[in-house]
Amino acid sequence: MKSNFVKRFWRISRWFLAFFLLLFSFRFLYGYVATDTGRASAVSDYFSGIDGLRKNYASEKRGEVFAQMQNSTPQTANTQKYEKTATVRARTGRFEDDNQRIRRKVQDAKAIIQYENAFGLKGARELHLLVGVTPESFDSFYLAMQKIGTVQSMSVIKEDKTNEYRQLNAQKASLQKTLESLVELKSKGGEISDFVSLHDKILEIESRLQDLGVQLGNFNSENEFCTVRLSLYEGAPKKDVSLLHRIKVALEWSIEYFCYSMAGFFIVILSVFILILIMDKLKVMGIINRD
Known part of the structure; x- marks a missing residue:
């Protein structure tokens, strides 16, 4: 009987030990992840x-x-x-x-x-x-x-x-041709409304040419x-952080939360035990009342 008790004790102890090692491993690995994340956030890309x-x-x-x-x-x-x-x-x-x-x-x-x-x-x-x-x-x-x-x-x-620079040059050449054509049209006769519309179009193209000039200016030698x-x-x-410090922190955290878990586990077991006793009492009372 003593031998069976010892076997049961070690079998249950292995489960508790495995749970403790799981807590310890989790906290030990989390220490590395949390440290790396903190460093990355401290040097975030300001210019982005x-x-x-x-x-x-x-x-x-x-x-x-x-x-x-x-x-x-x-x-x-x-x-x-x-x-x-x-x-x-x-x-x-x-x-x-x-x-x-x-x-x-x-x-x-x-x-x-x-x-x-x-x-x-x-x-x-x-x-x-x-x-x-x-x-x-x-x-x-x-x-x-x-x-x-x-x-x-x-x-x-x-x-x-290079391609972007060439495209800007091509756009500039195209707008210059369009501007020359519009200026040539302006010299011809027509209604006032047509002249106003043509003038607005010329101003729009000149504005776009100025923007292109600014962009191309950045490419100048x-x-x-x-x-x-x-x-x-x-x-x-x-x-x-040193390895010994990580082990110390992980061990302290594991012991603390292992105790919390065990306390919760025994509270649950005790609650179930009390509930079973109450149910048994109710069954006994039911049998006595029937008799």
Whole structure:
């Protein structure tokens, strides 16, 4: 009988032990997931929610000769237009010093700060800069920014804009032809209402030509820049949590919630036991009443 009791005890204990290990494993793995999520949110992409930022384009001579479109210039036939954007997000405990270091690097690279936003109270300040850098200085400036504070994330994206540039030129040529035709029609006779309608159409095309001129102006050789987006967050970088600390936290949490679970389990068992006793009493009372 004693042997059967010991076997039952160990059989039940294995179930409780398995439940405890399940709690421990869950909390231990959750510690890694929660830490990674917290870090990702701390260095979210600030510039992704900003519209209307300056677009920078650069040119690169290509050995391959592209097929020329109608009215395109020979200079664009073998030149690639591209947009190159680097993003660096860093955290620093020396916000003022690193802020000055960034501005000195901007001056050394003869770059231009095209957008700036600094906000927050001391201890939790943020600095966001969009810097236009010449293509020749892009790589060195990008590497210099990686030495500011502790880098949390970085990336470089290069997009070909040659087709977009050609399409803008083609649209400009088409609008210029249309404008010339309308101006020629204006010199001919007609009713006043026709002249008014024609005048409005000419103004509309001239406005579209101005917009195209602004877009094409970004592709001009004197405006050739690459973009570096820099986000600097104040505060010491979070240190990696040690394995022993993770085990300690997971163990404390597992013991606490294991005790809660066991208390709930015994309350349920006790409630069921009391309910069974009440039902048995009611059955006995029913038998006595029938007799």
